Amino acid sequence: WKEALGKLPRHGAIMHLFIAIDAEGLDLSHIDDPAHLVVQDWGRSLQDSQNLCSFFIPSILDKSLCPEGKHVIHVYSSGGEPYEPWEKLKPGSDEYEAYKEERASVLWEAVERCIPDIRERVEFSIIGSPLAHEAFLRRDRGTYGMAWAAGTSAPYSGLLRNILPFPFPDLKTPVDGLLRCGDSCFPGIGTPSAAASGAIAANTMNHVSKHLDLLKEASTIDPMYEFLNPGILGDVYKPIVGGFTPSSELDASQIGFQTNIPSTKPASTSESAEQV
Incomplete structure (x- = not known):
């Protein structure tokens, strides 16, 4: 690896x-x-x-x-x-x-x-x-970052790499419970993408129901985000994959700590200061 x-x-x-x-x-x-x-x-x-x-x-x-x-x-x-x-x-x-x-x-x-x-x-x-x-x-x-040809998959880019091209490796490592994040893994180069990889790492350690709840919350912030609402598809998706998330080696409750996916709601000034 x-x-x-x-x-x-x-x-x-x-x-x-x-x-x-x-x-x-x-x-x-x-x-x-x-x-x-x-x-x-x-x-x-x-x-x-x-x-x-x-x-x-x-x-x-x-x-x-x-x-x-x-x-x-x-x-x-x-x-x-x-x-x-x-x-x-x-x-x-x-x-x-x-x-x-x-x-x-x-x-x-x-x-x-x-x-x-x-x-x-x-x-x-x-x-x-x-x-x-x-x-x-x-x-x-x-360097600007990793270069991988569009339409092809990098090594260790997930189970679907032979079906859907993912030009960046996923966040998993050979060590159980250890995830990577940054612009050298999915979704790729740039500050927004690197930050997204951190969010994906946090999400990966939580049940899919929390992912869907976060998407629903985000969809109410502004009309431009309404497309994020999983709707009926989310209701169908949840029972299908719910039993497999998170995978045993990434279950935060089993590892000994609990992750909290941050709310999408803007924090007040006092809340921001406390978080810093």
Whole structure:
């Protein structure tokens, strides 16, 4: 198990650009989705980090992220940034800083498609190189994460791997009661996916009835989440698989502690402080 998972392919490195801008007089009403994918040339590979990048303006959705009249933006390249040129450079050197600016220019250009005067509006910016990605996020060679071809299944990706392609290994390990989580297992790369893997690990240790109750609760938070209500399908599904969940080696009550799937309801300020 350890040997097989230790040899799985990985993506190249990644570049980041974090920007804070003065948004006074800036009209972004034409933006319906704060997340954008930018391709410079459709004739070039989408693995080319100088061709494909994304940017996200989270302050469009959450005004509390920055002061009024400001915006924060995260820009990042595809996971194809070559690591080899970077490993020859010393962080902080003139050569390193110059190469950072050179490789990040395409990230600036991507945002300029949406905000042409972005550079004049900048109040703060910082570039995250593959070396920074490696140092601060413990990413070997600054990798974006595990690479597995779409439509195929990775080793240890579950019982249905030959029927439904799961490109990431599941959360189980050869050790009874020990689960993994993070972006190297299902559902994959990225902060939301890594967080989801932790939720899946917690859910896996609880009876399916708790899963269904959580889905029902989540479906009432906002009309956009109504699709989460398991409805009749949940009523049919529960008795079929209920006797098999959780599996004996993952039963929290048998292991000696009890897991509680967190409520989807927003906590009050005092509750949040207590949880922290």
